[in-house]
Each structure stands twice: as C-alpha cells, then as structure tokens.
Amino acid sequence: MRDFKYFRPRTLKEALSILTQERAKVLAGGTDLLVKMKDGLLRPESVMDISFLEELKFIREEEGMVTIGALATHSMLERSPIINTKAPHLAEASRSIGSPQIRNVATIGGNIVNASPAGDSLPPLYTLEAELLLESEKGSRIVAIEEFFTGPGQSIIEPHELLTAIRFKAPRGELLTFFQKLGQRKALAISKVSVAFLATCAADKKFLRKVRIALGAVAPTVIRAREVESFLENGSINEEMVDLAAKLCSEEARPISDIRSTLVYRKKVTGELLKRGLSQFIEGVIS
Amino acid sequence: MKIDITLRINGRSCTLSVPAKTTLLEALRDHLGLVGAKEGCGKGECGACTVLVDGKAVNSCLMLAAQAEGKEILTIEGLSQGGPTPLQRAFVEEGAVQCGYCTPGMIMSCEALLRENPNPSEEEIKEAISGNLCRCTGYIKILRAVKKALEER
Numbered sequence: 001m002r003d004f005k006y007f008r009p010r011t012l013k014e015a016l017s018i019l020t021q022e023r024a025k026v027l028a029g030g031t032d033l034l035v036k037m038k039d040g041l042l043r044p045e046s047v048m049d050i051s052f053l054e055e056l057k058f059i060r061e062e063e064g065m066v067t068i069g070a071l072a073t074h075s076m077l078e079r080s081p082i083i084n085t086k087a088p089h090l091a092e093a094s095r096s097i098g099s100p101q102i103r104n105v106a107t108i109g110g111n112i113v114n115a116s117p118a119g120d121s122l123p124p125l126y127t128l129e130a131e132l133l134l135e136s137e138k139g140s141r142i143v144a145i146e147e148f149f150t151g152p153g154q155s156i157i158e159p160h161e162l163l164t165a166i167r168f169k170a171p172r173g174e175l176l177t178f179f180q181k182l183g184q185r186k187a188l189a190i191s192k193v194s195v196a197f198l199a200t201c202a203a204d205k206k207f208l209r210k211v212r213i214a215l216g217a218v219a220p221t222v223i224r225a226r227e228v229e230s231f232l233e234n235g236s237i238n239e240e241m242v243d244l245a246a247k248l249c250s251e252e253a254r255p256i257s258d259i260r261s262t263l264v265y266r267k268k269v270t271g272e273l274l275k276r277g278l279s280q281f282i283e284g285v286i287s
Numbered sequence: 288m289k290i291d292i293t294l295r296i297n298g299r300s301c302t303l304s305v306p307a308k309t310t311l312l313e314a315l316r317d318h319l320g321l322v323g324a325k326e327g328c329g330k331g332e333c334g335a336c337t338v339l340v341d342g343k344a345v346n347s348c349l350m351l352a353a354q355a356e357g358k359e360i361l362t363i364e365g366l367s368q369g370g371p372t373p374l375q376r377a378f379v380e381e382g383a384v385q386c387g388y389c390t391p392g393m394i395m396s397c398e399a400l401l402r403e404n405p406n407p408s409e410e411e412i413k414e415a416i417s418g419n420l421c422r423c424t425g426y427i428k429i430l431r432a433v434k435k436a437l438e439e440r
C-alpha cells in the first residue's frame with residue numbers, strides 16, 4: 001500500500017473544511033477502501049479518517065422519522081431496537097454482512113458510497129424510500145436513494161461532499177418484511193442476488209396494502225421491482241399469487257454475468273428468493 | 288507521512304512513529320513485537336489477525352493503527368498475562384489447537400462473544416467464529432472447547 005497524508009478531523013465542520021481544501025479520500029470503517037488500497041486499485045495521496053466523528057454514530061427516531069448517522073456500524077444496526085421494529089429487513093441485511101469483525105467496523109455510509117449493486121443494506125433502504133443527506137462546506141442537499149447511484153461503484157456524490165445521514169419515514173401499521181440473499185456460503189460471502197421486501201398490511205397480515213420490493217446484484221444498480229409491487233398491492237397472499245409474483249420478478253431482474261454467477265441463474269434465483277420470502281408469510285412462520 | 292500514534296495495548300500505553308499507512312496488525316507485529324495476532328489473508332476474510340478494540344473483535348489487518356488511537360486494544364498476549372484463561376485451557380484440552388495459526392484469532396473472537404453474552408447457544412458460538420477460518424480442526428473441536436469453558440466457569 002502506498003503511504004498517504006493522513007487527516008483526522010474531530011468535528012464534522014473540520015471534516016468538511018478539509019474536504020474542500022484537500023482532495024482527500026474518505027475513510028470510514030475502511031473495509032472496502034483499505035482492501036482496494038492494498039490491491040493497488042486506489043492510490044490516494046491524502047486520506048481523511050472520519051472514524052473519530054462521534055456525532056455521526058447514532059440511530060434515532062423522531063416524529064415518525066428514523067435517522068441513521070453515516071458512521072453507524074452494521075453491528076449497531078443489527079442490534080438497534082428502532083431498526084428491529086421499524087425496518088426489520090434492514091436489521092436482517094446488516095446481520096448478513098461479512099463477519100462479526102467486519103460488522104463491528106464497517107459503516108452503513110461506507111456501504112452506500114461504495115455503491116456496489118451487491119451492497120446488502122441498499123435493497124432494504126430502497127424499499128424504505130430512504131433519503132441521503134450530503135453535506136459540504138457550501139451547503140447540503142437531500143437525495144432520494146434511487147437517484148444517488150449511477151452505476152456499479154458510481155454515484156452522484158462530489159469529492160468535497162460527505163454523506164452524513166440516512167433517513168426514512170417509519171412505515172406505519174402492520175408490517176411484513178424480509179431480506180433474502182444468496183451467496184456462496186453464509187459468512188463472508190458477497191451476495192450473488194438479494195431481495196428486500198416491505199409491505200404494510202391489514203391486521204390479519206394477509207391482505208397487502210403498500211408493497212415495496214428491491215433487488216440487489218441483478219442490475220448495474222439496485223433496482224425496484226415495480227411491476228411485482230403493483231401486482232401484489234391490494235391483494236391477499238396465497239400460493240398462486242406467490243408463484244406468479246416470482247415469475248414476474250425473474251423477468252424484471254436485469255442481471256449481468258460475472259465471476260460470481262451467470263445471467264440465467266441469477267434471473268431464476270431472484271424469483272425463487274421472492275417466493276421463499278413470501279411463502280414464510282403463508283405458512284405463518286414469520287408473524 | 289510519518290505520524291506519532293499513542294496506543295493503549297494490553298493496559299499499557301506506547302507511542303510509535305510510523306507511516307500513516309501502517310495497519311494495526313503491522314504496528315503490533317513489526318513495531319511492538321506482539322506476534323500473537325497473525326496475518327493470513329490481509330483482507331478481512333480469515334480472522335487470524337483478530338484483536339479486541341474497546342471490547343469488540345476486529346480484523347487488525349483492515350484497520351489503520353491510527354484508527355485505534357485512544358482505544359483499548361487487547362491481544363492474545365494481554366489475555367494470558369495472568370496465565371492461560373479457562374477458554375485457552377479448554378482449547379488445549381479439547382485438541383482445538385492443531386497447527387495453531389488460527390488459534391489467537393479464534394480465541395479473541397470467542398472472548399469477545401463471552402464478554403457480551405456469557406451464555407451463548409451453539410448457534411451464537413458458530414456466528415461468533417464465522418469470520419475465523421481454521422484449516423485443521425474442522426471446527427467441531429473448537430465448538431467443544433468453547434462449551435467446555437462455559438461449563439467450567
């Protein structure tokens with residue numbers, strides 16, 4: 001790894017000022033960045049370590065809005081009572097990432113800005129229609145998560161901007177959620193395909209009102225499966241619906257072939273993961 | 288860029304002047320002679336480099352030494368300052384140590400688990416060591432050792 005100039009701001013204000021003056025690469029948990037630097041894929045001249053910005057390590061709920069600081073780790077998310085009740089599929093996704101050692105340092109902000117279509121926190125955040133707060137010395141802007149990504153590893157964040165928080169409206173009423181992922185093995189596997197599902201429903205948990213589905217690692221960015229969503233909305237879940245939804249979902253996936261998997265396999269698995277998730281609700285395994 | 292870093296390791300403070308790119312693992316092994324933590328993959332995949340930072344298991348190969356400044360670092364050397372712990376003894380007695388390369392990391396992951404959850408289920412033990420690879424024991428003996436340490440406490 002090449003050596004670099006090291007900056008360690010203690011406050012957000014200081015961090016934003018450094019980012020304006022220096023073309024510094026941001027280091028949060030470092031679990032993506034340091035691997036890329038060790039592999040020689042990135043050779044930054046300056047690195048700004050934001051891991052000491054205590055003010056970005058929080059998860060809170062105020063007036064129906066859940067806000068997560070960019071430096072919240074996946075360990076914090078998987079244990080958070082707020083996330084486990086308002087967005088259980090996000091907690092599940094966090095729990096599925098890497099290993100305990102990785103989750104203890106890897107942050108949700110890093111997972112987002114790294115912009116991998118296989119980033120596991122992304123599909124749940126798409127279903128929550130999360131918004132991202134980007135701040136710079138000049139000001140701040142709020143971007144819908146769906147508008148943030150432009151391709152694999154690509155996003156609209158500017159070099160002088162910091163992602164500081166992620167927020168979403170806590171879904172109201174009865175919820176059905178799941179996060180399903182298929183990797184090569186349980187721990188330390190990058191997802192080949194993942195499916196996040198969020199529905200608000202009637203008290204009997206059978207009749208679906210609003211449905212949100214997002215697919216990971218099947219397109220250049222995470223995508224919403226909008227056709228499947230409208231197919232399932234305002235209907236009851238039963239076996240026939242689940243089969244049709246799975247078929248529709250396979251068609252909506254637009255995967256690429258890469259070292260981890262082929263196109264045909266990914267399409268098939270996407271539908272299968274949706275089916276697996278939805279079938280739990282029919283059988284009443286999850287309530 | 289050389290930087291001065293003060294680390295709290297196994298209860299003692301030490302100051303190092305090292306290149307900014309120095310990982311915590313390099314600081315421990317190359318600058319402080321604490322060679323218990325091992326480098327396997329260098330990329331977060333094997334857990335041989337696991338140490339505790341503020342009580343939490345981390346891969347020291349994927350953390351800059353600078354990121355650990357001001358935090359409490361515990362390595363396998365610090366764990367056994369007063370002689371082997373019950374967990375370490377159980378590893379020896381159950382044959383959970385074969386070549387031994389994974390052992391310091393494995394012990395630190397189990398230690399982190401037991402500090403947070405004194406009564407883990409088998410599933411929880413497996414989850415705690417899911418980031419630690421062992422090429423020798425097949426994990427069965429490791430699970431047995433952790434359970435034995437639980438029983439004997």
Ligand SMILES: Cc1cc2nc3c(=O)[nH]c(=O)nc-3n(C[C@H](O)[C@H](O)[C@H](O)COP(=O)(O)OP(=O)(O)OC[C@H]3O[C@@H](n4cnc5c(N)ncnc54)[C@H](O)[C@@H]3O)c2cc1C
Binds near residue numbers: 033099110332
């Ligand atoms: C062994 C291993 C297993 C893994 N398993 C998984 C897995 O199962 N699922 C998964 O999704 N990921 C996985 N990852 C990838 C990685 O751990 C996650 O993407 C993690 O969330 C990244 O967070 P970080 O804080 O470590 O990011 P860093 O490496 O610090 O940063 C990642 C990128 O984001 C930028 N950045 C970070 N924070 C900010 C911010 N606040 N504002 C602006 N830019 C920022 C950095 O400049 C860098 O480009 C794994 C990685 C390893 C090494």
Ligand code: FES
Binds near residue numbers: 331334
């Ligand atoms: S050497 Fe750190 S995880 Fe393998």
Ligand code: FES
Binds near residue numbers: 383387389420421424
């Ligand atoms: S004892 Fe040899 S790798 Fe675990």
